[in-house]
Amino acid sequence: MRTPTLFVLSLALLTALDLPGQGRRRGRPTRATPTPTAAPEPKQEEKKKEPKKYTAIVGGDVYLGTGQRLTGATVLIADDKIDKVGHNLELPEGTTIIDAKGKTVSPGFVIVKGAGMGAGFSAPFKDTVNPFAFDIKQGLAAGITSFLAGSTSSRGRIGGSNAVIKLAYGDVEGMVLSENSVVGISVPLDRSAREKLETSIKAAKDYLVATEAYPAAKAKDPKAKAPKKPSGSDQIISVLQDKARLWISFGGGGFNPFRGMMGGGGSNSDVASIREACEIAELFGKGAVIEKPMNAWLIPDEIAATGSSVIISPRTRQAPDPKDPERTGSNIATAAILAKAGVPVAVTCPDGRFGGGGVGTNGILGQDLNTPNVDVAYAIRGGLDDRKALRAITLDAANIMGVGDRVGSIEAGKDADILILDGDPLHYSTFVITAVVNGKVVYEKAKEALYRHIARPKY
């Protein structure tokens, strides 16, 4: 009886109060992000000639993903976007109604790092996705509707090739939300790499300033030359322009055969490395995303001051150094401490000993890895606020992947990626009853062989 109570949300959630500490979030003002996906847009315009198809999810307790919950509300979906959310909505004629009375409705879970689930192995992902992959259904059954696939780190310089994949079963074009909305670098950097990085960031900044000044200069002097883009700076520029998020991972220290055994990227994430990551974030002047900093709980305010976000693997353990047990090792409260300091947190699963490194259905550990609410449960156990915990697998995760304007919450204008659940989204025995991606029902528990034979235990 004790355990469930840990997870069940308190009724106090009904208040629409914003989260404490959020005001301290700096560096990433809500940006009118330019949508990186150019391809699907024109198609949608073509389709606009047809009347919109409306779907309404009616009567559920709607977790908006922003921290709010609306009881017995309706979510109206127009084609593939959320049209309206609220009480007593007027439904257009011909609306398909999905009854969610007595159920909860939540944004689809967003997973900061995944593998499989229909994603290809390399860019361009849009040409290799497999919309009929079986693990898409497994992912949907776990509540996942989007995840980041591909590589995010590159040693010594900014790099990575990745895409945010949506589990839009049966829809090739709907599966890729954006390509390369994340660029990565891994620390520690050696001195020459660091110097090189500093120079190229400066060159990129100068270029952007010059570009901004160029139209005015041209008006004065028609012969003025357009500023030349420094070579190889595309990814840095995209970070500076808020078109991509910078992820900083740890583990640049050469090949370490025991890394996997130690639970992944944490092995090099001592305080010094985290500080280096913060320094890099400050070089950009943009909040970065720090991947799995095991000792982050020691310097939460320093991280918060850079406006950075953090990806935590709450299940990963790292033994403290016996010489300094108070200030080393992992801490179950890391997520809670960071959240309290105002750092947006996303959770992921531990790296598998035999591969993995992301939520997925591959690897020897198998299917249990793709249950985001179980991973976040560990963070809740460490003291993370329930509302923030849900954000850690929805909106904050989406922001961390640079797609917060498209997915991660139930708000008008966002993609209709919605779960209907038979209980609290964070409860470990909650099942996804229906999953909707891009406005289409793509998973129904009762119709798929995966979990239809399991009834949710009643307490």
Next chain:
Amino acid sequence: MSMRNTNTLLILSALAALTCATTTATAQSARPTAFTNARIHTVSGETIENGTLVIKNGKIEAVGKDVVVPAGAKVVDATGKTIMPGLVSAWSAAGLRPPTVRSNTPQRGGRGRRFRPTSRGSSGSTSSKAATKVIDGMYARQPIFGQLLEVGVTSLALTPQGSGFPGLGAVLNPAGKSRDELSLNDEAFVQIGMQRSAGGKKVLKDMFEKAKKAVEEREKPPAPKEPAKKPEAKPAGKPAEVKPTGKPAEKPKDGKEPPKPAPKPTPKPAPKESEKKQDPKKPATPPKKTPPKKPKDPNVEVLADLLQGKRRAILQIASAADLLHWRTAVDDDVKFPRMVAVLRHDSNSGTIDMVTEHLKKWECSVLLPPSLSTLPRTQHLTHPAKKLHDAGIEIGFAIGESPAAVRNIFFSLMELVRSGLPADVAIKAVTQVPAKALGIDKRTGTIEVGKDADLLLFSGDPLSPVGKLEQVWLRGSRVESKK
């Protein structure tokens, strides 16, 4: 070494002897042959019980219940036996590999398992040589064709291998002994292979874009101003090209020239001469001569023919996912006569029946592996062929390219029929449907008056385990078994 060589020689000569033995019986004279009291799967219509089938001069002369046996006809009493059209194989690579001698080593993996069509997806780069004739890469002198004929394959395709546009496929006469005898049509269809990759999709997209432009060019009215403008070099150059396009496109249909090098030179000389005639009039032309004379890419021309409906295509697609990817590369409004060929049920990327609605839009037939499939990671059986048939899509079956696989085809069909596919659909799927895809349905694939007498005679029903293939007739001649 020498031992092995002599062995090889021996075996080769033995094979050669066998091949000779397979030759069809002496060409039929005018004397007709009549099969009486037979159960006849006409495929084109109803199955006829106790029917009579008369063949003469290699053609079907009469078929029906009340057909009178002509005087002087050789009568084959087929009481209790079943006659159906010969098998048509619309996907076959038999002949594309050099004859291998390995009869003295036991085959591993059981009958029919040795060669698997593996040209799906990942292998190699995507080619764009649509105008290459696959038959030029064929190893004609080998016993495989005769062996296939013996087990009932009376017409077969020679399918170019690879993704993209690997070339023009041929239709073969399995009784042939040389390239010329084997070849019935050396450019029967355009083979297209879908590969799920950025490169593969780009090749498809680009080539069809080019082909569309070529079609636009062709369909431009031949500009009545043309003769007037001719003296002017530049504008005349382009319309002048329109004319030759038609020619080289049609020329290869007669199909005498060799493939890769030839088509290029052929279109070239024509415009050259015409321009040379004009040249003397205008001294200024020589420098301008080069741009309009850019030779037509025969590969694009082949595709332009396809888009104009002058050719047909066999479009190899591995899975439902690949079909969706095809649609992102090539618009649905790019229409051409096609059959979709799926050689393996790939439930991990979706079996092709998951995109039935798209296939319906294409109005194409679908060639399937003759087997049931399973839901991914389960033993739960699915029946893609039945699902497609129920949706109103014409289905064919790939019957395999080795004699062992072909012998097994009737067992496979049996299972599909037992699982709910109508028997007549199963028979049609190995005869008429593939014949249509190869463009030989006017000549074979059904038992109708006037068609080639390509017949299989079974001791019982072909779909019964005790029905044994007793006789194969190719264009009115009984195929002698080598045994």
